[in-house]
Amino acid sequence: MTTALLSERILLEVAEHEGLVLEAYKCSAGVLTWGFGVTNASGHTVDRYDTTRGGQRSTIERAVEIFEWLLRTRYLPQVQAAFRGRELTEAQLAAALSFHWNTGAIQQASWVQSFVLGRRERAWAEFMNWSRPREIIDRRKVERALFFDGRWSQDGVVLIYDRVNPREPRNPVWSSAREIDIRDEVRAALTKAGRAA
Numbered sequence: 001m002t003t004a005l006l007s008e009r010i011l012l013e014v015a016e017h018e019g020l021v022l023e024a025y026k027c028s029a030g031v032l033t034w035g036f037g038v039t040n041a042s043g044h045t046v047d048r049y050d051t052t053r054g055g056q057r058s059t060i061e062r063a064v065e066i067f068e069w070l071l072r073t074r075y076l077p078q079v080q081a082a083f084r085g086r087e088l089t090e091a092q093l094a095a096a097l098s099f100h101w102n103t104g105a106i107q108q109a110s111w112v113q114s115f116v117l118g119r120r121e122r123a124w125a126e127f128m129n130w131s132r133p134r135e136i137i138d139r140r141k142v143e144r145a146l147f148f149d150g151r152w153s154q155d156g157v158v159l160i161y162d163r164v165n166p167r168e169p170r171n172p173v174w175s176s177a178r179e180i181d182i183r184d185e186v187r188a189a190l191t192k193a194g195r196a197a
Helices: 008-018 060-082 090-103 110-116 120-129 134-149 183-192
Strands: 020-026 032-035 157-161 177-181
Touching: 008 060, 008 090, 008 134, 008 157, 008 183, 020 060, 032 060, 060 090, 060 183, 090 134, 110 120, 120 134
Parallel strands: 020 157
Antiparallel strands: 020 032, 157 177
């Protein structure tokens, strides 16, 4: 069965695809979002970070802590169930978690079913069925390369967007992006969760 432990490497891989915003903003679909792509539907109320409605910006540490907690308690069990106990490598687990974190559709993805049935080439092709909107294509290619070829892309550095437009639409100010290293925060979150590897 897939290991129940989330590693530093896995957390960093998924985080790198997301970017980080410390106050609530509206994503391209108009959904209130915070942190590493967390929405209320993820299992953590993000309204508390809406600074236009009395909420507070969070710290980087808090965003990483919630990210780890959600991956471990909500997303990891769903990924494990989708692969029905099949042994996954660390790279495969990271790619599947990244895919599921982004789509929420690990149970419905045909590529997963094909992989479980041993149809590797078919699964490889079907992975790209989840390429909408077009902006997600590069992420899908990186996830696929990680799952099928073990090619990691993370280096501990994520983009943080320091400013959010205070008016509608509440998008991050894309020009406020800068790179930060979150390895220390990830290690601290894993230690706090009793999951340091």
